[in-house]
Amino acid sequence: MNELLFKASNLIYKANLTYDSIKIKQGKINFIVGESGCGKSTFLKLLNQSINSVSGELLYKGMSIDEYEPIALRREVSLVSADPFLFDESILDNFKTFYSLRQLPMPSSDYINYITDLCSVNVPLDQNASTLSSGERQRVYISIFLSLCPKVILLDEPTSALDEKNSHKIMENIINFCKEKHIDIVVVSHDKNIVEEFCENKIEMIKEF
Amino acid sequence: MEGAVTLNIFKFSLIYLLLIIVLIIMKKSKVNQTKLLLIASIRMSVQLVTVGYILTYVFGNPKPIFTVIFLMLMITFSVHRVISSRKDLNRNFKIAIGASLTFSGLFVLIFFVAVVVNKSIFNPQYTIPLAGMIIGNAMTGVNIAIKTFMDDLSKEKIKINTLLNLGVEPKDILKPFANNALETALIPTINSMLGMGIIFLPGMMTGQILSGTLPTTAIMYQIAIMIAICTSVCITVFLSLNLGYKSLYNDRKQFI
Numbered sequence: 183m184n185e186l187l188f189k190a191s192n193l194i195y196k197a198n199l200t201y202d203s204i205k206i207k208q209g210k211i212n213f214i215v216g217e218s219g220c221g222k223s224t225f226l227k228l229l230n231q232s233i234n235s236v237s238g239e240l241l242y243k244g245m246s247i248d249e250y251e252p253i254a255l256r257r258e259v260s261l262v263s264a265d266p267f268l269f270d271e272s273i274l275d276n277f278k279t280f281y282s283l284r285q286l287p288m289p290s291s292d293y294i295n296y297i298t299d300l301c302s303v304n305v306p307l308d309q310n311a312s313t314l315s316s317g318e319r320q321r322v323y324i325s326i327f328l329s330l331c332p333k334v335i336l337l338d339e340p341t342s343a344l345d346e347k348n349s350h351k352i353m354e355n356i357i358n359f360c361k362e363k364h365i366d367i368v369v370v371s372h373d374k375n376i377v378e379e380f381c382e383n384k385i386e387m388i389k390e391f
Numbered sequence: 392m393e394g395a396v397t398l399n400i401f402k403f404s405l406i407y408l409l410l411i412i413v414l415i416i417m418k419k420s421k422v423n424q425t426k427l428l429l430i431a432s433i434r435m436s437v438q439l440v441t442v443g444y445i446l447t448y449v450f451g452n453p454k455p456i457f458t459v460i461f462l463m464l465m466i467t468f469s470v471h472r473v474i475s476s477r478k479d480l481n482r483n484f485k486i487a488i489g490a491s492l493t494f495s496g497l498f499v500l501i502f503f504v505a506v507v508v509n510k511s512i513f514n515p516q517y518t519i520p521l522a523g524m525i526i527g528n529a530m531t532g533v534n535i536a537i538k539t540f541m542d543d544l545s546k547e548k549i550k551i552n553t554l555l556n557l558g559v560e561p562k563d564i565l566k567p568f569a570n571n572a573l574e575t576a577l578i579p580t581i582n583s584m585l586g587m588g589i590i591f592l593p594g595m596m597t598g599q600i601l602s603g604t605l606p607t608t609a610i611m612y613q614i615a616i617m618i619a620i621c622t623s624v625c626i627t628v629f630l631s632l633n634l635g636y637k638s639l640y641n642d643r644k645q646f647i
Contacts, residue, residue, distance in 0.1 A: 232555050234643055252644040257558035267553035283559050327557075 186241070187212075187334065187366050188229055193238035195224055198390050201238070207383045208243075211357060212368045215377055216387030222370040223264065225387070226336045229368070230261040257284070260332035264339040264370075266323035268311035273303070273322055276311055280326050289329060300355045301325035302348055317343040321352065328356065334366040341373055349373060353380055395601045407432070446519065455513035462500075462522055466493050469530040476534065479541055481647075483638035491630035492533060496526040499623040507615055524595065524616055525623045528580065532624030533631050536576035540632060543568050544639075551646070561640040569632035576628045580621045587617065 188206040195201075199221045206212045214222050227233045228240060231252045240247045242259070268276050278288050298307065301321045305314065311322065320343045328335065340356070341349035353369075353376050360367045371377055377384065410432060417425050449457045470489040474480060480488075500522050501512055510517045544551065547568075554564045587593055588610075592600075595616055599609040640646050 230556060231643060232552070232645060234641075234645055248643075253558050253560060256556060260558075261556040263552060263556060265549045265552070267549045280557065283554065283557060283563075 185209075185243075187243065188368075189239075189241040190225075190228075191239045193228065193235050193240055195221065195228065195233070195235050199224060200390065201225060201228075201387075204385055205383075206368055206385065208366055210382040211380050212366075212383045212385065213377050213381040214368065214370045214385045214387060215372070217389055218372075220387040220389040222387055223338050226261055226263075226338055226368070226370060229334075229336055230256050230259045232256065232261065257330075258332055259334040259336065260327050260330065261336045262324055262327045262338060262340065264342060266316075266319045268314075268319055268322060270310065270312045272308045272310055273298070273305070274307045276322065277326060277329070280330075284330065286330075293329065297329040297359075298322070298325050300359055301328065302352050302355075315343075317348075320344070324352075324356070328359065331363050331365065334368065335360065337367070337369045339370055339372065341371065341376060346375065349376055350379065395603065446515070449515045449519070453513075453515055458513045458515045458518050461515065461519055462497075465522055465526055466496060469496075469526050473530055473534050473537065477537060477541065479545075480537070480635075481638050484635040487634035487638065488533060488537070488631045491634065492526070492529055492627050495623050495626035495630060496522070496529050498626070499619050500525050503615065503619050520595075521616065521619070525619055528620040529623040529627040532576040532580065533627050535579070536572040536628040536632060539575045540568055540572035540636075543571065555644075555646070561644050561646065562637070565636040565639065569636055572632055573625070573628050577621070577625060580617075580624050584617050584621065587613070593617075 185208045186205055187208040188204070190201045190204040193201040193204075201221070204225070214225065216222055224233070228235055229242075229247075231247060231250070242250065242255075247255070269279050271279065274291075274294065277294055281288055294307065298321075301324050303318065303321050303325055305318060311319065314322065320340070324337070324340055337356075341353060344352065357367065357380055359365075369376075369380075410428070413428065414425055416422075417428065445461075449461065470492055473488055473492070474485040500518065503521055503525070504510055504514070504517050505512050508517055512518055544565075551564055555561070583593075593613050596606075596609045596613040599612060600606055
């Protein structure tokens, strides 16, 4: 399965932020690397169409991304941003609120336990999210988005608030979960060890001046 | 009952002496707004003297065109004050505010003057003072609402992005912010209705009583104007935000 999931050609977001040729592969673990400010996060936002390019071509599964209805696309291509947001309520209620925002029924508590364990959320689920550390918030945030089982998940710096050992374990769990559920995965990361370990298709971005 | 005593210009100017007390207290408390107080006092005086002469002339020559011009100027100034104070509003949002303030102000004013008081809308003696109160309060209300709405949006950027990434419709993301701003804008008006008559005698009623109107008539006007103000604030804010927030995203459902 070497079909292209996303293909960007001469994509211009603004004057000094252009993507000449980027190929993201289906069924592979795609990693986007490059120095800060080279447009990695912006690229993920273009992929879920929360922002638009001014010109150039961006294909998703062989079809121009403009052809997709944006809300449906964002639900299918789920961007987990590097700035986590949780409501000031328990972790469990956060699941409830996020699911109701998507007009979905609350998943079973077994499933929530499973998915939060997978993301190493080592705190009781009735704890208020406002009392969590930044690393814990990030893991809860990822677990909620992951639990929705999108077709593609875009992870922006998923391990930025974690130590080496935890980063490795979580990445491994997420990747196994995604392989099992046939979820395509694109990760932006600065973590060299993580990239080396898991990367199957590396995209290097270079900062333009 | 006698009408209000005409103030002697010399005795009248004594009221400015009270400002000296304010200035002294401000200096002692290191409130560095003494310049603003002076400017405000002078501006107020000049503006009111001017409007006093204009109104005297208009009342002496009650032509409909004067009333219309007066109303148009009032609306223009109030719209300008709301939109010029915010640099973060786009063009369509500004148009929404202008249209909402104009529509709701005129609607409530016409209902008040033509239906409730049963006078011609072109009668300057009723239309001009009532328009001032209705449009002025709607302006303050929409100002508070826009400030609340825009400040909340910039404070809650991370939340908004999360909901957008989750696949929530932009209108469903923005609607709760608009509702919250409406509530914030309505509270001062509703609070002043609560305290009315017990904590303070409102300005319009005080004015009418001073000029010799029976208190029973004055309270009817006061009740009517309070309800009119509440309604015009509510409609103006509701329309401004509900028409305005649609200008914040495009048909690709992206925030702009």
